[in-house]
Structure formats: C-alpha cells, structure tokens
Amino acid sequence: SQTIHQWPATLVQPVGSPLSLECTVEGTSNPNLYWYRQAAGRGLQLLFYSVGIGQISSEVPQNLSASRPQDRQFILSSKKLLLSDSGFYLCAWSGGNSPLHFGNGTRLTVT
Amino acid sequence: GNSVTQMEGPVTLSEEAFLTINCTYTATGYPSLFWYVQYPGEGLQLLLKATKADDKGSNKGFEATYRKETTSFHLEKGSVQVSDSAVYFCALITREELIFGTGTRLQVFP
Numbered sequence: 619s620q621t622i623h624q625w626p627a628t629l630v631q632p633v634g635s636p637l638s639l640e641c642t643v644e645g646t647s648n649p650n651l652y653w654y655r656q657a658a659g660r661g662l663q664l665l666f667y668s669v670g671i672g673q674i675s676s677e678v679p680q681n682l683s684a685s686r687p688q689d690r691q692f693i694l695s696s697k698k699l700l701l702s703d704s705g706f707y708l709c710a711w712s713g714g715n716s717p718l719h720f721g722n723g724t725r726l727t728v729t
Numbered sequence: 730g731n732s733v734t735q736m737e738g739p740v741t742l743s744e745e746a747f748l749t750i751n752c753t754y755t756a757t758g759y760p761s762l763f764w765y766v767q768y769p770g771e772g773l774q775l776l777l778k779a780t781k782a783d784d785k786g787s788n789k790g791f792e793a794t795y796r797k798e799t800t801s802f803h804l805e806k807g808s809v810q811v812s813d814s815a816v817y818f819c820a821l822i823t824r825e826e827l828i829f830g831t832g833t834r835l836q837v838f839p
Contacts, residue, residue, distance in 0.1 A: 624772075652827075661818070661829060661830065661831035661832045662773075662818065662829045662832070664827075708772050708773065710773075712827075717761075717763050717775045717778055717820075717822070718765075718773075718775075718820075718827065719775065720765075720772040720773040720774070721772050722771055722772045723771065723772040725770075
C-alpha cells in the first residue's frame with residue numbers, strides 16, 4: 619500500500635534562517651506531488667506541484683522553492699525565512715485524477 | 730473558472746445532533762467531488778468521494794450526494810459525536826486542477 623512521510627512534524631526557526639522540509643512517498647511510482655500551506659484559521663493554499671522529476675510548477679510568488687530530485691521525493695526550501703512563512707505545511711500525492719493523500723503536516727513557527 | 734464554496738464556520742452542535750455542511754461548486758466538465766477531514770494537529774484525510782452525478786459517498790456515518798442539478802455536495806451525518814470535531818474540506822478534481830474549499834470547522838460538545 620502507498621504511504622507518505624513528511625518531516626519534521628514541528629519546527630521553530632528564526633527569521634532569516636534557511637528551511638528544508640522533506641516528503642517521500644512509498645508504494646507508487648510517478649506520483650503527482652504537492653505542497654500546500656494552511657495559515658492559522660484559513661484554508662489550503664497550493665504552493666507547488668510536480669508531475670515528474672525536475673518538473674515544478676509554482677502557484678504563488680513567494681520566497682519558497684520546491685525541488686523533486688527523485689521520483690518519490692519532494693522538498694520544500696527557503697534560503698531566508700520570513701515571519702509570514704509560519705503555518706502548517708502539508709505534502710500530498712495523487713495518481714492522475716485520484717484523490718489527494720496527505721502527509722501529517724509540518725507546523726512551522728518563524729520567530 | 731472552477732471553484733468550491735463552503736459554508737463558513739464554526740458549526741457548533743451538541744452530541745447526537747444532525748449535521749449538514751453545505752458545499753457548492755462551479756466547474757466545467759464533470760468533476761469528481763471529495764470531502765476531507767482534518768483532525769486537530771493532523772494532516773488531511775479523505776473522508777468520502779463521488780465521481781459522477783447522483784453518486785453517494787459514505788464513510789464513518791457521513792454521507793454526501795453528488796447533485797449535478799444544484800451543483801452541490803453537502804456533507805451530512807445523522808448523529809454527530811464529540812470525536813467528529815474537526816475541520817472539513819470540500820474539494821473537486823477536474824482534468825486540469827484540484828480545488829479545495831476554505832474549510833468548515835465543526836465543534837461538537839457533549
């Protein structure tokens with residue numbers, strides 16, 4: 619069966635520090651991969667999605683970036699965090715038109 | 730364009746009350762419709778789905794019927810429990826995109 623792993627679960631980082639969140643999927647090949655952010659009290663905002671290795675689409679301008687170095691690995695990064703980057707980050711995968719399956723999320727607090 | 734509109738929360742209910750969370754959509758073509766649930770501090774879990782008109786998705790006592798004539802996919806449960814307290818997201822998938830509603834927080838009190 620397919621599983622998705624996302625880490626770390628929580629992270630506290632100072633403003634201006636770098637960020638790296640990792641997400642891996644097991645049990646499937648060539649998944650579509652997604653990074654969402656959920657700000658406190660708000661809905662989901664799609665940040666990036668990827669349909670294949672090295673293929674990244676960005677939905678919103680920001681100081682975050684994403685990379686997909688391997689088929690089942692999706693990384694969310696930043697060179698310098700802002701206070702406004704605080705939130706709950708969710709990785710997800712899907713196969714074509716199938717539903718999304720989410721990781722457990724990373725709660726990021728930028729201080 | 731495609732969109733999903735959910736009723737704003739929070740929805741506050743007593744245990745064993747009847748629940749309805751409204752969801753309407755706008756889409757070209759024939760989307761698949763989903764409800765996701767997010768328990769406190771966790772990621773989203775797929776709750777139920779419907780892939781064509783008149784389909785009824787059900788899971789854990791929750792139901793939703795894909796109504797093409799009213800472009801709706803309302804979530805219902807006959808008797809809620811405290812453990813149902815969570816945020817519920819309506820979503821649609823077309824060939825081009827995946828769209829989530831803004832989420833509705835449900836609070837159930839004993």
